Amino acid sequence: MSDSEDDGPPQLSSHALAALQEFYAEQRLRTEPGADEKYNIGIIEENWLSQFWYCQETALRLAQEAMRAAGDGGRIACVSAPSVFQKLRELQGEGASACIFEYDKRFAIYGDQFVFYDYNKPLDLPDSITAHSFDIVVADPPYLSEECLQKTSETIRFLTRAKVLLCTGAVMEEEAARLLGVRMCKFIPQHTRNLANEFRCYVNYDSGLD
Structure with a gap:
C-alpha cells in the first residue's frame, strides 16, 4: 500500500x-x-451497530406465542430478545409475566424484570434466578456461531421448565436440534432491517408457529 x-x-x-x-x-x-x-417496539430503541430487532409484526407474533405457551400466570424469560420483551410489556395485562436477560444495561430501567446477562458466562446469574423457574424461554443468541449457541443453550436449559422458542440462523438447525431438541417452524421472523443470513424459529413443543 x-x-x-x-x-x-x-x-x-x-x-x-x-x-x-x-x-x-x-x-x-x-x-x-x-x-x-x-x-417503535418500546421505549428503548434498537442500537443499529450491535442489535438487530424484529419488526412489529414478528415481535407481536412471538410475544403472543410465548404468552400462549406460558399460560395464565406463567413466566417468560427473554434471553437476548429485547424486542419480544418490550412487546410483552405492552401485553402484560393479558396474563404471563416476563423477564429480560440482556447485556444492554439500558434495560435496567425495568427494575426486577431486568437481569444482566453475558452469554460468555451462561450460568452467572443472580441467586434470585432459580433453576427451571420459567415456563418458556424465548432466546435469540447475539451471534451466529456454534460457540454462542452452545453457551446460550446452557442458560436456556437452566431457566426453562420445558419449553423453548429459539430464533437463530437457518444454518444452525442441526446444532440447535442437538443442543436443545428443537425443530424448525414454518413461521419466518422478520427484522426491522434486512439481514444477510436467513433466520428461522425453532421450538420443542406444539406451537402456533407452524
Whole structure:
C-alpha cells in the first residue's frame, strides 16, 4: 500500500455504507406522521451497530406465542430478545409475566424484570434466578456461531421448565436440534432491517408457529 493510501481517510465497506445509509434514511422516516407505530417496539430503541430487532409484526407474533405457551400466570424469560420483551410489556395485562436477560444495561430501567446477562458466562446469574423457574424461554443468541449457541443453550436449559422458542440462523438447525431438541417452524421472523443470513424459529413443543 502506498504512503498516499496510508494517509487517506478510512473507507467503509460497501455493506457498512449501505447499513449506514439505511440508518439515516430510517431516522428521517421516524419524523413522518405515523412513524411511532411503524418503528417503535418500546421505549428503548434498537442500537443499529450491535442489535438487530424484529419488526412489529414478528415481535407481536412471538410475544403472543410465548404468552400462549406460558399460560395464565406463567413466566417468560427473554434471553437476548429485547424486542419480544418490550412487546410483552405492552401485553402484560393479558396474563404471563416476563423477564429480560440482556447485556444492554439500558434495560435496567425495568427494575426486577431486568437481569444482566453475558452469554460468555451462561450460568452467572443472580441467586434470585432459580433453576427451571420459567415456563418458556424465548432466546435469540447475539451471534451466529456454534460457540454462542452452545453457551446460550446452557442458560436456556437452566431457566426453562420445558419449553423453548429459539430464533437463530437457518444454518444452525442441526446444532440447535442437538443442543436443545428443537425443530424448525414454518413461521419466518422478520427484522426491522434486512439481514444477510436467513433466520428461522425453532421450538420443542406444539406451537402456533407452524
